[in-house]
Amino acid sequence: MQKEIFGCTLEELQSLLAPYKVPKFRARQVVEWMYQKGARTFDTMTNLPKTLRGELDVAFHIQQPACRDRLDSSDGHTSKFLLAFADGTAVETVLMRQPYGNSVCVSTQAGCNMGCAFCASTVHGMARDLTAGEMLAQVIYINDLLRTAEQGKVDTLVIMGSGEPLMNYDAVITFLHLLHEPYVLGMGYRNITLSTSGIVPAMYLLADEGLPISLSVSLHAPNQELRSELMPINRKYPLADVVAAAKHYAETTGRRVTYEYILIDQLNDGEAQARELVKLLRGQLCSVNLIPINPVRERQLLRPSRARIEWFERYLRQHGLQVTLRREMGTDIQAACGQLRNQHLQESTQGATEA
Numbered sequence: 001m002q003k004e005i006f007g008c009t010l011e012e013l014q015s016l017l018a019p020y021k022v023p024k025f026r027a028r029q030v031v032e033w034m035y036q037k038g039a040r041t042f043d044t045m046t047n048l049p050k051t052l053r054g055e056l057d058v059a060f061h062i063q064q065p066a067c068r069d070r071l072d073s074s075d076g077h078t079s080k081f082l083l084a085f086a087d088g089t090a091v092e093t094v095l096m097r098q099p100y101g102n103s104v105c106v107s108t109q110a111g112c113n114m115g116c117a118f119c120a121s122t123v124h125g126m127a128r129d130l131t132a133g134e135m136l137a138q139v140i141y142i143n144d145l146l147r148t149a150e151q152g153k154v155d156t157l158v159i160m161g162s163g164e165p166l167m168n169y170d171a172v173i174t175f176l177h178l179l180h181e182p183y184v185l186g187m188g189y190r191n192i193t194l195s196t197s198g199i200v201p202a203m204y205l206l207a208d209e210g211l212p213i214s215l216s217v218s219l220h221a222p223n224q225e226l227r228s229e230l231m232p233i234n235r236k237y238p239l240a241d242v243v244a245a246a247k248h249y250a251e252t253t254g255r256r257v258t259y260e261y262i263l264i265d266q267l268n269d270g271e272a273q274a275r276e277l278v279k280l281l282r283g284q285l286c287s288v289n290l291i292p293i294n295p296v297r298e299r300q301l302l303r304p305s306r307a308r309i310e311w312f313e314r315y316l317r318q319h320g321l322q323v324t325l326r327r328e329m330g331t332d333i334q335a336a337c338g339q340l341r342n343q344h345l346q347e348s349t350q351g352a353t354e355a
């Protein structure tokens with residue numbers, strides 16, 4: 001069986017090529033071809049000797065996710081892809097063309113088992129963890145596309161797609177290191193944001209990794225009771241511990257933590273919650289990102305009125321919190337996590353029962 005090399009580091013590839021008795025620079029040529037120049041077969045690696053290309057072709061494989069679906073928002077800013085790996089597992093990856101550059105949102109698991117009440121990714125549970133190579137394949141897929149079709153590249157990355165990244169910790173860390181390598185994208189850690197539902201022990205581990213990435217914490221409620229209702233993981237890792245871990249992250253890395261707060265009509269958007277939120281976060285090196293909920297077909301949660309959203313934002317600001325309101329991108333293409341994948345899962349099960 002051929003060995004998959006997409007996701008290997010330069011050093012790993014050097015060891016794999018050792019039996020071929022080739023100079024060390026051959027491994028560097030191969031990684032540059034596959035990560036930077038879109039090569040998916042060895043015969044296109046034209047600066048490698050022909051006989052070596054033939055030998056490598058027999059022994060190794062370079063994965064290429066298949067695009068099962070693509071949706072482009074009507075304003076042309078957002079594109080969403082359903083990318084399938086070799087075993088048929090498909091995940092969503094989103095490209096957002098922002099004023100400050102091209103940002104990609106990657107998935108770290110196929111589906112999710114966190115069970116959050118507002119989220120489409122968790123509706124069908126989790127199929128499996130993704131490997132570091134599969135996370136990287138999502139980014140490289142978009143980077144290749146931008147390079148060839150738009151003369152662009154991936155500038156920033158958000159690990160906010162389907163899945164809980166800190167439940168797939170080792171693969172995510174390997175993925176972050178790969179992104180940073182000059183022979184991959186040479187991406188600055190400061191251009192990377194990781195979002196977590198609050199896996200407390202892993203948040204402490206991450207603070208000690210020495211990677212200056214930005215941390216986002218999905219808060220969504222200002223007290224233990226409501227948060228547990230929305231996010232079952234809060235029973236295992238209580239709100240107070242999550243906030244303490246986020247504070248530790250900010251103090252250790254010197255980087256401002258962002259708390260994501262989805263605004264849901266009549267549930268967490270009232271004055272009582274705004275007051276509690278201010279009390280909880282005031283004085284921390286943090287900001288709050290308010291996200292009017294993207295209503296999900298499987299869920300009965302609604303978006304508050306514009307006036308209510310603006311009131312909530314103003315209240316937090318007037319009481320000393322730094323606040324941003326998420327620009328809505330891609331609502332018309334179901335850009336909320338997991339919605340496109342669900343649609344395909346539903347279609348395939350319908351197909352199976354009809355067959």
Ligand code: SAH
Pocket residue numbers: 114118119120159160161162163164165195196197198216217218219260261262291292293294295296336337
């Ligand atoms: N598991 C991680 C990362 C994936 S979810 C986490 O919980 O942070 C990342 C973010 O997706 C959530 O914080 C939330 O901001 C957003 N999200 C999920 N469902 C949403 C919905 N229906 N509407 C708006 N944002 C949603």
